[in-house]
Amino acid sequence: MYSSNLISVKDALQIIGNVEIILNKEHIPLEEANTRVLAEKIEVLIDVPPFDRSAMDGYAVIADDTSDASPSNPLYLEVIDEIGAGSVSKHALSHGQSIRIATGAPMPAQSNAVVMEEDTEQIDNKIKITKSVAFNRDVALKGEDLKKGEIILKEGQILGPHHLSVIASSGYGKVKVYKKPEIGVIITGNELVEPTTHLKPGKIVNSNKFALKGLVEESFAVSHIKHCGDDFNVMVSELHDYIEKCDVVITTGGTAISKGDVVVNATSELGEVLFHGVAIKPGKPVGFGVIHNKPVFMLSGYPVAAAVQFDIFARNYILKMQNIQKEFDLMKCTAGDDIRSAKGKCNIIRAKLEGNVVYPIKTKAGINKSIIMSNCYIFADEDTGNIKKGENCSVLKYSSLKVCK
Amino acid sequence: MYSSNLISVKDALQIIGNVEIILNKEHIPLEEANTRVLAEKIEVLIDVPPFDRSAMDGYAVIADDTSDASPSNPLYLEVIDEIGAGSVSKHALSHGQSIRIATGAPMPAQSNAVVMEEDTEQIDNKIKITKSVAFNRDVALKGEDLKKGEIILKEGQILGPHHLSVIASSGYGKVKVYKKPEIGVIITGNELVEPTTHLKPGKIVNSNKFALKGLVEESFAVSHIKHCGDDFNVMVSELHDYIEKCDVVITTGGTAISKGDVVVNATSELGEVLFHGVAIKPGKPVGFGVIHNKPVFMLSGYPVAAAVQFDIFARNYILKMQNIQKEFDLMKCTAGDDIRSAKGKCNIIRAKLEGNVVYPIKTKAGINKSIIMSNCYIFADEDTGNIKKGENCSVLKYSSLKVCK
Numbered sequence: 081m082y083s084s085n086l087i088s089v090k091d092a093l094q095i096i097g098n099v100e101i102i103l104n105k106e107h108i109p110l111e112e113a114n115t116r117v118l119a120e121k122i123e124v125l126i127d128v129p130p131f132d133r134s135a136m137d138g139y140a141v142i143a144d145d146t147s148d149a150s151p152s153n154p155l156y157l158e159v160i161d162e163i164g165a166g167s168v169s170k171h172a173l174s175h176g177q178s179i180r181i182a183t184g185a186p187m188p189a190q191s192n193a194v195v196m197e198e199d200t201e202q203i204d205n206k207i208k209i210t211k212s213v214a215f216n217r218d219v220a221l222k223g224e225d226l227k228k229g230e231i232i233l234k235e236g237q238i239l240g241p242h243h244l245s246v247i248a249s250s251g252y253g254k255v256k257v258y259k260k261p262e263i264g265v266i267i268t269g270n271e272l273v274e275p276t277t278h279l280k281p282g283k284i285v286n287s288n289k290f291a292l293k294g295l296v297e298e299s300f301a302v303s304h305i306k307h308c309g310d311d312f313n314v315m316v317s318e319l320h321d322y323i324e325k326c327d328v329v330i331t332t333g334g335t336a337i338s339k340g341d342v343v344v345n346a347t348s349e350l351g352e353v354l355f356h357g358v359a360i361k362p363g364k365p366v367g368f369g370v371i372h373n374k375p376v377f378m379l380s381g382y383p384v385a386a387a388v389q390f391d392i393f394a395r396n397y398i399l400k401m402q403n404i405q406k407e408f409d410l411m412k413c414t415a416g417d418d419i420r421s422a423k424g425k426c427n428i429i430r431a432k433l434e435g436n437v438v439y440p441i442k443t444k445a446g447i448n449k450s451i452i453m454s455n456c457y458i459f460a461d462e463d464t465g466n467i468k469k470g471e472n473c474s475v476l477k478y479s480s481l482k483v484c485k
Numbered sequence: 486m487y488s489s490n491l492i493s494v495k496d497a498l499q500i501i502g503n504v505e506i507i508l509n510k511e512h513i514p515l516e517e518a519n520t521r522v523l524a525e526k527i528e529v530l531i532d533v534p535p536f537d538r539s540a541m542d543g544y545a546v547i548a549d550d551t552s553d554a555s556p557s558n559p560l561y562l563e564v565i566d567e568i569g570a571g572s573v574s575k576h577a578l579s580h581g582q583s584i585r586i587a588t589g590a591p592m593p594a595q596s597n598a599v600v601m602e603e604d605t606e607q608i609d610n611k612i613k614i615t616k617s618v619a620f621n622r623d624v625a626l627k628g629e630d631l632k633k634g635e636i637i638l639k640e641g642q643i644l645g646p647h648h649l650s651v652i653a654s655s656g657y658g659k660v661k662v663y664k665k666p667e668i669g670v671i672i673t674g675n676e677l678v679e680p681t682t683h684l685k686p687g688k689i690v691n692s693n694k695f696a697l698k699g700l701v702e703e704s705f706a707v708s709h710i711k712h713c714g715d716d717f718n719v720m721v722s723e724l725h726d727y728i729e730k731c732d733v734v735i736t737t738g739g740t741a742i743s744k745g746d747v748v749v750n751a752t753s754e755l756g757e758v759l760f761h762g763v764a765i766k767p768g769k770p771v772g773f774g775v776i777h778n779k780p781v782f783m784l785s786g787y788p789v790a791a792a793v794q795f796d797i798f799a800r801n802y803i804l805k806m807q808n809i810q811k812e813f814d815l816m817k818c819t820a821g822d823d824i825r826s827a828k829g830k831c832n833i834i835r836a837k838l839e840g841n842v843v844y845p846i847k848t849k850a851g852i853n854k855s856i857i858m859s860n861c862y863i864f865a866d867e868d869t870g871n872i873k874k875g876e877n878c879s880v881l882k883y884s885s886l887k888v889c890k
Binding site: 110111114115125126128129130131135137163164165166167168183184185186220224225226232233240241242243244245246247248249251252253269270271272274275276277279281282283284285286287288289290291292293294295297298310336381382383387444445446447448449451452479482484 | 515516519520530531533534535536540542568569570571572573588589590591625629630631637638645646647648649650651652653654656657658674675676677679680681682684686687688689690691692693694695696697698699700702703715741786787788792849850851852853854856857884887889
């Protein structure tokens with residue numbers, strides 16, 4: 081058994097930050113790489129376009145042939161072939177000749193400009209041209225989009241649709257990305273049951289399961305969730321199982337500071353509890369430990385406290401495992417009402433931000449719906465104390481916690 | 486065959502908007518509902534908590550018993566039972582008695598307050614209390630979080646982790662959400678092949694496939710993608726197949742205005758082309774039609790044009806099919822350079838926004854990497870014309886196009 085002392089949020093984050101993060105990588109088909117984080121630089125493997133090609137539907141010509149063309153001096157060129165996109169002409173142009181060409185088709189040998197279809201008139205097997213075209217007019221040159229050898233994307237890039245498109249063009253069908261961390265979530269509590277309208281006495285719905293699954297997904301990780309009763313031996317066994325299978329374990333419940341409680345004791349049994357109890361409100365009984373070099377975040381059973389603890393301690397760690405660096409993005413706002421905040425601890429107060437004015441939601445710690453009624457935390461640290469209406473305060477918007485990929 | 490005339494972006498959006506949207510709904514397990522859009526209101530089915538419960542680890546007492554307790558006048562109460570979370574005590578309290586109680590456990594009959602464990606001293610089968618507790622102190626009252634019959638969420642809510650938690654607590658294991666639209670994507674072009682470094686002459690990589698798949702996913706829809714050569718009969722058959730299976734069809738390529746081209750002709754064959762050709766740059770040959778009341782967005786083969794066409798014409802329609810209302814969120818910015826913009830058409834110029842200053846990316850239409858080098862469009866409508874460095878202009882940030890769920 082360990083003993084617990086409240087430490088500061090700063091110290092807690094420092095301890096968590098010291099647990100080495102292993103960035104696992106995987107090679108996946110490009111089709112599946114949308115929203116993933118690139119784990120290699122992308123060097124272009126082929127010139128794009130891979131050949132000089134027509135940028136228009138029209139006629140490939142030798143530009144010099146057209147230099148004197150005008151309405152009063154029309155030029156007539158013989159049409160010797162037709163090239164669709166994806167095809168190649170076997171013919172090379174000689175002076176006085178042209179080849180009908182589709183957008184995207186490769187320029188035939190000796191041609192060096194395209195006359196747009198709209199600027200021509202077809203007469204039998206000839207076209208009539210009444211204005212000159214410049215060298216390379218409406219020709220997309222080999223390599224003008226992507227040059228072989230060019231570094232087009234760096235490691236760490238979050239991949240969106242157009243990144244995938246450019247990577248494909250560069251010649252890659254697979255891509256190396258950071259692996260999604262596997263998060264084992266153990267929800268503890270004898271009182272918890274699946275959603276029902278027929279609760280047995282003393283039972284409540286296991287709502288944390290749904291919140292934690294969603295929070296893990298929101299962090300782009302994969303969740304493995306189970307429910308576990310308040311039994312030390314069972315907890316040790318479940319924890320051992322998830323530590324083997326997963327990269328991180330998150331628990332809820334079983335962290336009461338006064339008694340030690342099942343989860344913290346089980347972590348202590350299998351590994352080391354690095355802290356238990358932080359000067360934060362809500363969420364004081366949060367614990368953190370390491371088993372076989374893998375982090376264990378021990379959150380409260382109270383949904384509101386668990387949400388705060390996830391946001392402050394676990395979320396950015398999970399993102400960092402995917403090489404997504406995220407810091408708290410605090411804003412300065414004006415208090416729309418008096419805010420109670422105790423000195424000596426970090427007060428994370430659910431609140432509603434309207435414009436630049438923030439209103440604390442005045443409820444008890446057990447009111448879970450306050451999370452969905454609020455859109456931010458007021459972040460009042462150890463030195464802040466009570467805040468009066470009209471004074472400045474620090475705000476952390478819920479939307480700022482998330483990465484929008 | 487149809488004939489085509491350029492219409493304005495506004496008129497095109499109006500025509501698209503007039504195609505009735507059918508909002509399909511489905512009942513899904515709550516576990517799978519994160520980021521989905523609620524298609525019903527949520528009425529709370531059970532009081533939460535479902536019983537008066539202890540908010541602390543401590544002792545359930547009768548508050549009146551403690552009214553005179555003080556350090557000089559300690560009160561001793563007999564401990565007659567112990568209740569863990571999930572359990573119920575068979576005992577009712579009489580004066581002079583207490584029951585040890587865990588956080589979350591139901592208050593025993595006749596008790597009406599909790600003395601925190603830290604404020605007690607256990608001596609044999611009694612506890613010593615040296616201060617009074619008020620009525621309902623550290624008791625979470627039945628229904629104080631959620632009241633049976635209360636409407637806690639409205640239709641249209643995008644569900645996040647904490648919404649799921651509250652819905653679960655309200656008694657629901659399944660939830661009705663808007664169905665993800667099924668989008669059939671047909672990428673046309675004989676020249677297109679899968680990513681490779683060994684391209685045959687005239688061939689290029691099918692990069693649109695990856696972009697469109699990602700764009701559809703980014704719109705929370707499901708993509709079904711196939712490649713189709715430039716053949717009218719094959720196109721008719723593929724289009725017919727996807728119109729049967731999917732809610733919307735998006736095509737790329739085969740929309741050349743000068744010739745009609747395969748895709749537009751095939752749509753015309755099976756249904757009706759409502760427009761073909763819009764006064765927009767890039768993206769002029771965009772088409773839109775309806776087959777069996779289902780919309781067909783016909784985008785260009787050029788990736789940059791297809792991206793612009795998707796963003797301007799298709800994206801918000803797909804979101805609306807899920808009851809997500811999204812409008813273009815134009816910002817007023819300062820031009821960091823001269824911007825060429827032709828009057829009489831809507832110019833959508835890839836650009837880089839730095840602070841409030843926007844720099845156009847000066848490249849040809851075929852430079853696909855310009856999309857990933859830019860972070861916004863400069864939106865210069867029909868009346869704008871050229872913009873001088875230092876003048877105001879309208880900007881549409883790429884990030885503003887997306888919904889962050």
